[in-house]
Amino acid sequence: MLTADRVRVRVRKGELSIRQLDDKARARLRPAVEHYVAVLRGGVGRTLEAIEDALGEVDVPPRDIKTAQGLEKLLMDRCTFAMDEGVDPPDLRAAVFTRAAAARRVATREAPFDRMAVLAEVAAERETTVESIEDGLFADLKQYQKLQSFDVIEADALLDRYDIEQAKAVLLRATKLTVDVQFADAGAARQFFRRLKFRRLLYRLARRPDGRYHIEIEGPFGLFQSSTRYGLQLALMLPALYEAAQFALEAEVCWFKDRDPVIFRLDGGAGDDGARKRTRLPDDVRQLVKRFKALDCGWSVRSARRILDLPGVGLCVPDLVFTHDESGDRVYLEVMGYWSRKAVWDRVDLVEGGLGEPIIFALSSRLRVSEKVLDHELPGELYVYKGVMSARIIAERLDARRARATAEG
Amino acid sequence: MAHLSFRAGTLVIRDVADPAVLPDACQWDDRVRSFRAPAAAYADVVMAFVRRKLDYTDEARGYAELDGGLRVTREPRPFQAEGLEAWRRNRFRGQVILPTGAGKSYLAQMAIDATRRSTLVVVPTLDLVRQWYDLLRVGFGRPVGVIGGGEYGVEDLTVTTYDSALIHMENIGARFGLVVFDECHHLPGDAYRFSARACLAPFRLGLSATPERADGRHVDLDWLIGPQVYRRDVIDLKGDYLADYEVQRLRVELTPDEWETYQRNRQIYRDFVVSQGIRMSSPSGWKDFIIRASQSAAGRAAMRAWRAYKQIAFAAPSKLDYVEQLLHQHRNDRVLIFTQNNDTAHTVARRFLVPVITHQTKVKERSALLAGLAEGTYTALATSKVLNEGVDVPDANVAIVISGSGSVREHVQRLGRILRKRGDKQAVLYELVAADTAEQFTSDRRREHNAYR
Structure with a gap:
């Protein structure tokens, strides 16, 4: 990821915009990027220090140095460095330094400490050479680690994505963000909201008459100061937004130290369904699904695709839907974990406000909310768990719901 | 009835009948339709309710009272007892300033014992966590x-680090009634101060030997922790409670070749700085140099020249030759060798075959190296910055400062590493300064402390 100091921006009248790479800049930079890629492609087995030296020798027009450094950073992020197998530098160091300390203790003016003699003794013990002992001594340090692999990207592809990377870097310094977003479908919306939820970014969500969502995102500390501590999380939201059909974003950004925040606007969206489909369920939900399937209890489970919306009251984004094998009855589950009590009260409002779909909200006992706050006769209920969610209890709740529904006719 | 809860490093206050009673830190948060304040305001909010005899329910407080205190106690030194009493008188909030080796950790344990509340200790390094x-x-x-x-x-x-506290405080900030910020001069940094604000602990103790910061932000410790309630310096405790010590500043003459290389590179750097109109004495001088140096071939050459002449001052072969003599002289002592950067520390390690600790050294290896030094398996240890503060190396009695910054704090902390009292230990700190180089001024700057007078 780019750091903020690698981003080229201009600020006018309180508004920050990115200096995008134009065709001329791309043309000037392409040879350098191709050279970088070539160095890394052919650099497997070389040390980080040597690679950095080689990259530093690539000629770049002075006006493009900042951008080139950014591109170099993005390429280095695609590299994996590690030391060679079979070397154990800490063990080697312990052997060398212990022997050296003993030798120094008995050294005299006439027979002073002899560095080479120490190395030669250790080399002989290990049946190797003094050179390999010296090479191995600090082989685990980052600068001496060797390039193991490079996730190749061609120069044009890297230049293409540079502006998005710049935008992400700007959002690192964002203190709050609002976005109007149109998702390709409910599934895309659900994935996006799930990400927000698990990043624990406080958000206000409303549905506009035209079907778009208006979302306000910020951390709770934003109330007291323009805090950039949520910037990384806000920046990580950007790829998810690009997966949406269309979005318009406005962020408050603390770009200059000791100066007022500036506004950054961005719009776009590609509706990249492929990326969305790769999004996995959170670990705790996946584990629950696994345990639930093992029960073989007459209910099946899968990821929920719907967003449950009660106009004028709010909406919620369930994670799973359980379907009864015989009747086809469906019950949704939203996992709230220990996210926020406020979110639980919002769900209570939603159910009491008339949400018709049967749903269970699973929340951690750490939120200290009683299951009794929702009446049993309502279609929604709370499941408060300690530690991890129990598949067995959820199955029992599902059966009890079905029994009630059957009894009521 | 008002209701307090802790949420993500903040205090949420619902159902307040009369908002006028709330302290200034509380603000209306329309998103949650409640008042909200940084969690650090908890004590003030509770006091406000108590003073006015207002009922409230408190779901914010997540800390416990300890069912037992210190198992192993000893008679505190007079200054430890005085420091604790001063802190107690200030309603268990404030900073106690004591030199390295004087027993700040024991004072903190006494503070935990006095408050008997769940306690979080925040420290700067993993060594200190251990x-x-x-x-x-x-x-x-x-x-x-x-x-x-x-x-x-x-x-x-x-126990946690400042880095981890920053990440986790919004989740754990209600779990502790007492928070101890060790080496508390770190706390006023832009990011770290969040930990103090997002922590609900009504009792707060800051410990440091050198609280003053070059940026002047140590004044913020007054509201992040509490005011300075007690202070003793090295010079007050030398001899009685700290090892007696001497400081020797050694001027090392560069060889003619080293001197020529030093001058040539320094001139390249100086010429560039002057040609660009950069004022290195201004607060933005170094930043300006970095920016300009990256914008042209001449700039890059100036940066290379700067590195070259600094490296000579930091680790000239003639300096290292002298280190060889000192290591021989102190071959039966415990020697810490301090350098300005990791490269020099590794150069020292390779040349003298002594172990080295840098920020890259894994915890397990660090522990083994420190234990080895204590047991005498090793007689010397090289390091750049990581042993500057906090880490207990009680047996070390010799420090060799090959190079360092102009920071008074760093220099005092380095001295502190060899001052822990042990028998009739006589400590000595050697400071090697390349003669007639800019390092002379750096050395003068860092010695501006009464420990060096």
């Missing part, structure tokens, strides 16, 4: 949690 973990586990005889270095365990006594 050290505090051992101290608390033995001292209180109960499980101690660790957050940091890949571990996440919360207990009524927990």
Whole structure:
């Protein structure tokens, strides 16, 4: 990821915009990027220090140095460095330094400490050479680690994505963000909201008459100061937004130290369904699904695709839907974990406000909310768990719901 | 009835009949339709309700009262007892300033014992996490949690780093009634101060030997922790409670070749700075140089020249030759060798075959190296910055400062590493300065402390 100091921006009248790479800049930079890629492609087995030296020798027009450094950073992020197998530098160091300390203790003016003699003794013990002992001594340090692999990207592809990377870097310094977003479908919306939820970014969500969502995102500390501590999380939201059909974003950004925040606007969206489909369920939900399937209890489970919306009251984004094998009855589950009590009260409002779909909200006992706050006769209920969610209890709740529904006719 | 809860490092106050009673830190948050304040305002909010005899329910407080205190106690030194009393008088909030080796950790244990509340100790390094973990586990005889270095365990006594506190405080900030900020001069940094604000603990103790910061932000410690309530300096305790010591500043003449290389490179750097109109004495001087140096071939050459002449001052062969003599002279002592950067520390390690600790050294190896130095397996240890503060090396009695910054704090902390009292230990600190170079001025700057007079 780019750091903020690698981003080229201009600020006018309180508004920050990115200096995008134009065709001329791309043309000037392409040879350098191709050279970088070539160095890394052919650099497997070389040390980080040597690679950095080689990259530093690539000629770049002075006006493009900042951008080139950014591109170099993005390429280095695609590299994996590690030391060679079979070397154990800490063990080697312990052997060398212990022997050296003993030798120094008995050294005299006439027979002073002899560095080479120490190395030669250790080399002989290990049946190797003094050179390999010296090479191995600090082989685990980052600068001496060797390039193991490079996730190749061609120069044009890297230049293409540079502006998005710049935008992400700007959002690192964002203190709050609002976005109007149109998702390709409910599934895309659900994935996006799930990400927000698990990043624990406080958000206000409303549905506009035209079907778009208006979302306000910020951390709770934003109330007291323009805090950039949520910037990384806000920046990580950007790829998810690009997966949406269309979005318009406005962020408050603390770009200059000791100066007022500036506004950054961005719009776009590609509706990249492929990326969305790769999004996995959170670990705790996946584990629950696994345990639930093992029960073989007459209910099946899968990821929920719907967003449950009660106009004028709010909406919620369930994670799973359980379907009864015989009747086809469906019950949704939203996992709230220990996210926020406020979110639980919002769900209570939603159910009491008339949400018709049967749903269970699973929340951690750490939120200290009683299951009794929702009446049993309502279609929604709370499941408060300690530690991890129990598949067995959820199955029992599902059966009890079905029994009630059957009894009521 | 008003209701308090802790949420993500903040205090949420619902159903307040008369908002006028709330302290200024509280603001209306329309998103949650409640008042909200940084969690650090908890004590003030509770006091406001109590003073006016207003009922409230408190779901914010998540800390416990300890069912036992210090298992192993000893008679505190007079200044430790005075420091604790001063802190107690200030309603268990404030900073106690004591020199390295004077027993700040024991004073903190006394503070935990005095308050008997779940306690979070925040320290700057993983070495200190390890050290505090051992101290608390033995001292209180109960499980101690660790957050940091890949571990996440919360207990009524927990140790964490400033970095981990920054990440986790919004989740754990209600779990502790007392928070101890060790080496508290780190706290006023832009990011770290969040930890103090997002922590609900009404009792707060800051410890440092050198609280003053070059940026002047140590004044913020007054509201992040509490005011300075007690202070003693090295010079006050030397001899009685700290090892007696001497400081020797050694001017090392560069060889003609070194001198020529030094001058040539320094001139390249100076010419560039002058040609660009950069004022290195201004606060933005160094930043300006970095920016300009990256914009042209001449700039890059100037940066290379700067590195070259600095490297000569930091680790000239003639300096290292002298280190060889000192290592021989002190071959039966415990020697710490301090350098300005990791490269020099590794150069020293390779040349003299002494172990080295840098920020890259894994915890397990660090522990083994420090234990080896204590046991005498090793007689010397090289380091750049990581042993500057906090880490207990009680047996070390010799420090060789090959190079360093102009920071008074760094220099005092380095001296402090060899001052822990042990028998009739006589400590000595050698400071090697390349003669007639800019390092002379750097050395003068860092010695502006009464410990060096």
